Amino acid sequence: DTEVTQTPKHLVMGMTNKKSLKCEQHMGHRAMYWYKQKAKKPPELMFVYSYEKLSINESVPSRFSPECPNSSLLNLHLHALQPEDSALYLCASTGVSSTDTQYFGPGTRLTVL
Amino acid sequence: GESVGLHLPTLSVQEGDNSIINCAYSNSASDYFIWYKQESGKGPQFIIDIRSNMDKRQGQRVTVLLNKTVKHLSLQIAATQPGDSAVYFCAENMDTGRRALTFGSGTRLQVQP
Numbered sequence: 001d002t003e004v005t006q007t008p009k010h011l012v013m014g015m016t017n018k019k020s021l022k023c024e025q026h027m028g029h030r031a032m033y034w035y036k037q038k039a040k041k042p043p044e045l046m047f048v049y050s051y052e053k054l055s056i057n058e059s060v061p062s063r064f065s066p067e068c069p070n071s072s073l074l075n076l077h078l079h080a081l082q083p084e085d086s087a088l089y090l091c092a093s094t095g096v097s098s099t100d101t102q103y104f105g106p107g108t109r110l111t112v113l
Numbered sequence: 114g115e116s117v118g119l120h121l122p123t124l125s126v127q128e129g130d131n132s133i134i135n136c137a138y139s140n141s142a143s144d145y146f147i148w149y150k151q152e153s154g155k156g157p158q159f160i161i162d163i164r165s166n167m168d169k170r171q172g173q174r175v176t177v178l179l180n181k182t183v184k185h186l187s188l189q190i191a192a193t194q195p196g197d198s199a200v201y202f203c204a205e206n207m208d209t210g211r212r213a214l215t216f217g218s219g220t221r222l223q224v225q226p
Contacts, residue, residue, distance in 0.1 A: 004156075031212055040121055042202050042216035043157065056213060090156050094212065099145040099164055102204075102214055104156035 003027075004105035006091050012111045015081060021108045023074040023091030032074040033102070034066060035090040043090055043104075049074060081112045121200060123221040132190040132224075136203035136217045141184060145206040147214065148177060148188045152199045160188070160201075190222075198224045 004025045013019050023032065031050050035043035048056035049068040063085075065077040074091055088109055094102040126132050138146065144165045149157035163170045163177045163186075170177050176189040186203050200221050204214040 006156075033213065040219075042219055045213050045215075048213050050212070099162075099206070100212075101147070101159055101162060103159060104149075106156045109154075 004091055004093055004103050006089075006105035006108050008108060009106070010109045010111075012113065013078065013081065014113050015083075017081075018077070018079045020078065021076040021089055021091075021110075023076075023093075023105055024072055025093040025103070025105075026072055027093060027103070028071075028095075029093035029100075029103075030071060030096055031094045032068060033092040033094075034064075034074070034076050035092065035104075037088040037090055037107070047076075078110075081110075083112050086110055086112045121219050121221045123223060125223045125225060126193050128193060128195060128224055128226050130193055132188075132193045132197070132222060134188045134190075134201050134220045134222065136186040136188075136220075138184050138186055138203065138205045138217070139215065140205060140207040141181070143205040143207050146177070146179060146186055147204045148175075148186075149202045149204060149216075150197075150199045151202060151219075157202060193222075193224050195224045195226055198222055 007022045034046040037043045045058050046060045047066045052068045063080050067075040088107040090107045091105040092102045094100045147162040148160040150160050151157045161172045161175050161177050174191045178187045200219045202219045203217040207215050
């Protein structure tokens with residue numbers, strides 16, 4: 001099983017709302033990632049968790065707050081977002097070696113009004 | 114290839130022909146490379162990978178070639194089918210300590226029936 005699941009598939013929120021994106025994998029992977037993808041652009045790395053600890057934050061604004069409750073789950077908490085934050089948010093996971101394959105979820109399409 | 118503005122480079126081929134998608138990567142120290150396929154509204158799907166100690170790797174209908182001298186990666190798809198229509202991204206692992214991928218700008222493959 002190489003599945004990464006993400007919920008919800010679509011999310012529309014206002015600039016004053018608080019919402020969360022969820023990601024789950026059961027492949028025993030110990031590294032999990034959040035990427036942001038704008039239309040016609042490649043995915044851009046936001047955060048990396050390694051063994052449930054935040055290891056990389058690519059200078060992401062604090063209105064995005066990641067959380068890794070356990071080795072299978074990854075959340076992205078959203079608060080006071082801007083319309084330009086509208087994008088496809090992708091979760092990925094991989095094993096511990098730098099050459100392990102990184103598998104992506106289907107993404108959450110976020111629209112900020 | 115590189116994107117210009119919001120337009121992805123596009124490769125248009127006839128069904129049954131072979132396709133070659135090219136990618137120039139950034140870091141001569143990158144040790145691992147992956148090709149992903151992304152269909153509209155979906156997350157990137159792993160196609161094939163290659164380590165820097167190899168020049169060529171073959172999968173089912175796909176071949177990846179790595180030329181480290183000129184920092185060039187290519188994906189060859191044999192007997193291209195309509196289901197191969199998608200955006201293709203190359204990705205490199207630029208920093209073995211980070212286990213995070215950097216994506217190329219992507220190429221859209223259109224297969225004409």
